[in-house]
Amino acid sequence: MPRSYRGREVLLRGQLGGRRREDQGQTGAGRMSRPVVISLCDLTGHFVAPWVAAGFDAILVDPQHGVDSVEVLDNGATITRLAATISEAFTTLGEVIRSGDVAFVAGFPPCTDMAVSGSRWFNTKRAADAQFQSKAAIVAEQCRTLGELSGAPYFVENPVSVLSSIFGKPQHIFNPHDFTAFEIGDHYTKKTCLWTGGGFAMPPRNTDPALDAIYVDGELVRAAVAPDDRIHKAPPGPERMNFRSATPMGFARAVFAANAKVPA
Numbered sequence: 001m002p003r004s005y006r007g008r009e010v011l012l013r014g015q016l017g018g019r020r021r022e023d024q025g026q027t028g029a030g031r032m033s034r035p036v037v038i039s040l041c042d043l044t045g046h047f048v049a050p051w052v053a054a055g056f057d058a059i060l061v062d063p064q065h066g067v068d069s070v071e072v073l074d075n076g077a078t079i080t081r082l083a084a085t086i087s088e089a090f091t092t093l094g095e096v097i098r099s100g101d102v103a104f105v106a107g108f109p110p111c112t113d114m115a116v117s118g119s120r121w122f123n124t125k126r127a128a129d130a131q132f133q134s135k136a137a138i139v140a141e142q143c144r145t146l147g148e149l150s151g152a153p154y155f156v157e158n159p160v161s162v163l164s165s166i167f168g169k170p171q172h173i174f175n176p177h178d179f180t181a182f183e184i185g186d187h188y189t190k191k192t193c194l195w196t197g198g199g200f201a202m203p204p205r206n207t208d209p210a211l212d213a214i215y216v217d218g219e220l221v222r223a224a225v226a227p228d229d230r231i232h233k234a235p236p237g238p239e240r241m242n243f244r245s246a247t248p249m250g251f252a253r254a255v256f257a258a259n260a261k262v263p264a
Contacts, residue, residue, distance in 0.1 A: 068083050155195065163195070170194055176248035
């Protein structure tokens, strides 16, 4: 039995059951009143922020949450944080998927053992654990499987990595600076791949004109502002991995704008 499964089941059943009763009283349909966004391997919750602001409920799965919890926002939307691996949360997530109310699934499997930027350490890791990369790929496949089972739009995200040898060529590639119109602070580089399905709509590139070159009477007055490389330059330390893997808010908002069907 997965770690803390009984407590997790009670937590989520109580939340979902209350929503079903509320909806039954209004419509008699017995379905949840709010669609749900599932975000896997997600510590920060950046990706779900625009969704819950619009009234969607969200479930975040990541062992780093420490304890299971439910946060209720002022608009009534909830953020359920499951301190679990995907394997440990399978039963709980299965119940949510079977409800038919999943609006989107996002997967952010850890890239530490797959990103080509860390390939110089692969041999050392392989000597310590011959299956280190297979284990990492399994987490990515769990993300993709849950996306497929949900029937909703989904993506599995990773930087340039060995996933391309497993999943095939990514459907989309972007950099955070592609969406500065949604968040000007995201003017940095990080080549990121998306493997998608379920009718996922890739948002078009949308940049803030404040970063463009300025011309006056045909003369260049200011060159375009170049994106920085803060990810590459991130200093070593315990939070380096989480800093490098945090979802850029501009991308999160752009995906929401392209894929969300806002609940009435």
